Amino acid sequence: MQMRARLLPSFEVLNTQDLDEAREAVSMRYCDHRLDLARGRALNVRHNHARGSHVSVNFLAYGGDVEIDPGELQDFYLLQIPVTGSARIQHRGEEVDTSPRQGSMLNPDRPTRMAWGHDCEKLMIQVDVAFLQLVATEWLGRTLPGQIRFEPAVDLRTPEGRTLRYIAERTAQAFEVGTLASRLEDLQLMATEREIALTLLHNLRSNITHLMARKPAVLAPRSLRRALDYLHGHYAEDIRLDDIARATDQHPRTLQIAFQRSLGTSPMTYLRDLRLDTAKYHLSRRANRPRVSEIAYDCGFSHLGRFSKDFRARFGHAPSECG
Numbered sequence: 001m002q003m004r005a006r007l008l009p010s011f012e013v014l015n016t017q018d019l020d021e022a023r024e025a026v027s028m029r030y031c032d033h034r035l036d037l038a039r040g041r042a043l044n045v046r047h048n049h050a051r052g053s054h055v056s057v058n059f060l061a062y063g064g065d066v067e068i069d070p071g072e073l074q075d076f077y078l079l080q081i082p083v084t085g086s087a088r089i090q091h092r093g094e095e096v097d098t099s100p101r102q103g104s105m106l107n108p109d110r111p112t113r114m115a116w117g118h119d120c121e122k123l124m125i126q127v128d129v130a131f132l133q134l135v136a137t138e139w140l141g142r143t144l145p146g147q148i149r150f151e152p153a154v155d156l157r158t159p160e161g162r163t164l165r166y167i168a169e170r171t172a173q174a175f176e177v178g179t180l181a182s183r184l185e186d187l188q189l190m191a192t193e194r195e196i197a198l199t200l201l202h203n204l205r206s207n208i209t210h211l212m213a214r215k216p217a218v219l220a221p222r223s224l225r226r227a228l229d230y231l232h233g234h235y236a237e238d239i240r241l242d243d244i245a246r247a248t249d250q251h252p253r254t255l256q257i258a259f260q261r262s263l264g265t266s267p268m269t270y271l272r273d274l275r276l277d278t279a280k281y282h283l284s285r286r287a288n289r290p291r292v293s294e295i296a297y298d299c300g301f302s303h304l305g306r307f308s309k310d311f312r313a314r315f316g317h318a319p320s321e322c323g
Contacts, residue, residue, distance in 0.1 A: 236299060271300075
């Protein structure tokens with residue numbers, strides 16, 4: 001097909017009709033997995049793969065109806081954008097029917113099963129877990145409360161979905177024409193990988209979407225940085241302004257001025273919002289989620305009524321409506 005010729009033809013790593021060869025070759029670049037022909041005997045596997053330092057862009061087609069069980073990906077996230085055909089994805093307790101109108105995002109710590117149709121061809125972006133976590137941490141200027149988890153379904157018809165498709169196609173084309181090189185010291189590659197990570201974080205729904213929607217922190221003076229580190233390390237404790245001042249060897253009024261000038265807020269308001277953001281992160285869990293009251297107490301709130309009121313004011317809905 002024309003799409004096959006356009007997406008990374010110079011980076012072909014696999015062209016086979018052998019099931020075992022396909023399983024072994026694809027496992028080398030992703031993870032160990034089970035691959036079975038669902039019906040029929042036709043198979044024509046094509047895999048084009050360009051790898052950077054932390055991100056790879058891929059074109060993959062099996063040419064037959066196959067069932068794929070990779071379990072947990074463990075080390076990487078995988079954005080899948082169908083170019084033609086369809087596939088059914090089971091991930092995070094959901095079934096997602098993918099097509100050129102709807103893609104999928106696979107998380108590293110949740111099991112996955114997939115059924116690809118014989119006409120399914122996908123453009124895929126693979127991003128290392130540690131790299132995505134680092135980019136998010138640097139952009140936010142704060143430590144994340146835990147693992148980033150994305151919603152599995154990706155509507156490619158929305159502005160966000162079109163942005164994701166655009167950057168995936170643009171990256172594939174850049175590798176193909178040589179404006180991107182798979183060299184660790186390539187500055188353009190480093191910038192592109194960071195751009196891809198931020199595009200995922202800003203355009204895919206996740207348990208840190210509410211954090212990414214806010215303005216990133218500015219570079220802070222050392223005394224303010226110490227205060228922020230203290231708050232992030234002790235937010236669950238009963239903290240007063242004097243405690244922050246004592247921990248950072250600053251006068252309380254000096255701290256208030258520093259927070260207002262650099263962050264546009266007060267130390268105690270920052271602490272409250274930090275607690276609320278952390279609570280929302282934990283409330284976004286789908287499996288074995290603690291009760292709302294447990295999460296509130298674990299995040300430093302001693303009054304559930306106040307917690308619910310502040311949560312609704314910050315996020316526009318009640319804690320019980322997270323999911």
